Amino acid sequence: MNVLEQLAESFREMVKKEPPASHFAGGKQVVCGHCGSGTFSSRRVLVRGPLSHCLVCTKCGLAMWFETSPGRGGE
Numbered sequence: 001m002n003v004l005e006q007l008a009e010s011f012r013e014m015v016k017k018e019p020p021a022s023h024f025a026g027g028k029q030v031v032c033g034h035c036g037s038g039t040f041s042s043r044r045v046l047v048r049g050p051l052s053h054c055l056v057c058t059k060c061g062l063a064m065w066f067e068t069s070p071g072r073g074g075e
C-alpha cells in the first residue's frame with residue numbers, strides 16, 4: 001500500500017469533524033506551512049492504532065498531523 005492509499009484510508013476512517021478554527025500546539029498558534037493561514041478544520045483520525053489529530057488548512061488544504069490534540073483558539 002503506498003502513502004496516498006494510506007492517506008485515503010485514513011480519511012475514510014475519520015471519526016469526527018469540527019468547524020474551522022485557530023489551533024494551538026506547544027503554546028504556539030498553528031500556522032499553515034504552505035499559505036500561512038491560521039484557520040484549520042480539526043479531525044480526529046484513526047490510523048491503525050492510537051487516535052491521531054489532523055488539522056487541514058481551510059485555505060489551501062494542507063494537512064498536518066499531531067499525536068496529541070492541538071488546543072483550539074482561546075483555550
Ligand SMILES: [Zn+2]
Nearest residue numbers: 032035057060
Ligand atoms: Zn494553507
